[in-house]
Amino acid sequence: MMAFFDIFQLELRALSRSWSLAMLSAASAAWMLAVPRLVVGDGTAEGMREVCLRYGLGGVMALVTISMLAAATGSLARERAAKRLQLTMVRPVRYFMIAAAKIAALASAGAAVLALACALAPFAAGTAAEGRRCVHVLHPVMPSPAEEAKAMYAEYMKSPDTPEAVKKARRSTVLRILETRAWDRYETVRTNSTARWRFRFDGVEAPRSGEVLARFRFSNVNNARQDVAGELRLGSLSAVVSNLTQAVLVFPLADRGGDAGEEGVLTFRNDGKDALMMRPRRDVELLVPADSFVWNLLRSWAEMAAVVTLVVAFGVFLSAALGRPVALFTAIVFLLVSEMSPSVVEQYPDEFGATLSDRIGLMVARTVADATHPVSSLSPLERLSRDECVEPREVVRAVAINVVALPILLAILAAFILPRKQEE
């Protein structure tokens, strides 16, 4: 175990004495402070704040990811090329420890630079961070899209409207289509009728007058946003909705007297002329107060550090098996594909009418998207800039998977390869 700390220290010394760490920190700090001056916002303090958080921190995140990936792909490969690795490998150290210590060192360095950038974020943003609170975003309680897809499967296959091609397709493909539909399924609220959505307030403060907001994205049957009128109710709280033309509408719910509705159920009565449509899984949300901006920033940092850790572990694993240039190239290609694949998968839920090469491309994109889901699904900055809470349980999960489980697995694989990879 002591050997772990010695290798850890050696790796950090290599980074700091080559000035790489200092340069990376300086570049990150400079970027954080320069972004508000370089990027033209919409002129408001809020807009500037968003620019700082999304592009400032986002830029540093990209910089740290790429730099640490470069360092990680070199970590074992360069030492092997310089034949120094053999001097560590003939010592009584488990190969697993060599890989794990290098991952830990590079991940810590990356996390430290990210921490510096996060510490600068409130200054760079110009607006005071103190007293600012974030919100939990709650969604209606509904079966998950996957459950809904399963439930709909039999009926959908029997329906005469279902195209023959789909009926012949594999079950997994059909389920994928149905799942995408479930996400986007619209609910129609006719004139003078009332829609209801149940919410669960586990682990958050009970909704209080003036502090809870309802966020909606309405469209009418013609998909234009107009003439919205009606009333929202949540228990004893309510709000009036009228003639708003923005895409996303936020209404504070307050105690305004009148009949109390059902606890934990949000209702909307459409008093307008047109039927309205909305996707309950995407367009109906309740915002309730969470903790401060600073805590949220801290959790965002933890998520970003978790992503960097996994990227580093992947780089170290590749460098156990490959030479430096090949490892770096492979890692970058993989990173790009994994960045792109979620949107490819979203845009092309099925492969009907696709050529063979498109099909292969889709299959690759889908496999990569599944494999890299633990990383790509973490994008805390957008939520941070909108003051939406990066939920603690999500952070715990990210740490468990990206910082503990997967790096250990990759270090075990690296340890397996290390002695088998003969020096050139």
Add this chain to the structure above:
Amino acid sequence: MTMEPEIVVSLNGVSKTFRDFWLRPTVVAVDALSLGVRRGEVFGLLGPNGSGKSTTIKMILGLLSPSAGEVRLFGLGPRSVAARRRLGYLPELSYLHPFLTAAETLRYYAGLCSLPRREASRRTRELLAMVGLEEVANRPVGGFSKGMARRVALASALVGRPELLVLDEPTSGLDPISTKEVKTLVKALARGGMTVLTTSHMLADAEDICDRVMILNHGKSVAEGRVAELGTSLEEFFLAKVGDVQDFALAPFLKG
């Protein structure tokens, strides 16, 4: 022979064939080699350039896997942590981390041998004094001369108090005085009970320090014996076994 308890290193019909990317064999570096190094002896592996000395040593250390045959180190597989705990290795070239100082280098390897911090510092001081580098202890080894780097590498091979010291050309790059010092050191370590496996081209040096030698040529053992019982000088013995100097083709250059 491999069953005798005092055999520290044993090779049994070991071969190593290097292959290219397409797995076609390029060189047979070691060919059906068998040897045993006994506890407490200084064993010399001699042979001309490219005869497979370093390759043999790397297989003993578990850095290369043999294509055939079996290597045992203290009766264990060469990659077992227990075997590596009893081992010190000085590679052909020194391969140091250029950004570490001499003292940090030794402390790093002391840590890898699980020496406690206090003991590691003491051992570092002791070894730096032994190889005569106390004054440059805090200079980065990247700036060291070849001979200085060699001394750091030698000291780091000794840091874990190994039972078996594997030296690949320990005196390469050293001046005559340092060479003599290293020879004296190796003899002293051997007297203290350490087993030493060394390679060398310097036949005179090998004659001074080795108890037993094996001569390799083209990866095969061509002779083996106790130095004291050769009856001739090691050099004559060597030349007789390996064949006389294959002259460099200098003549055309000299005429011109």
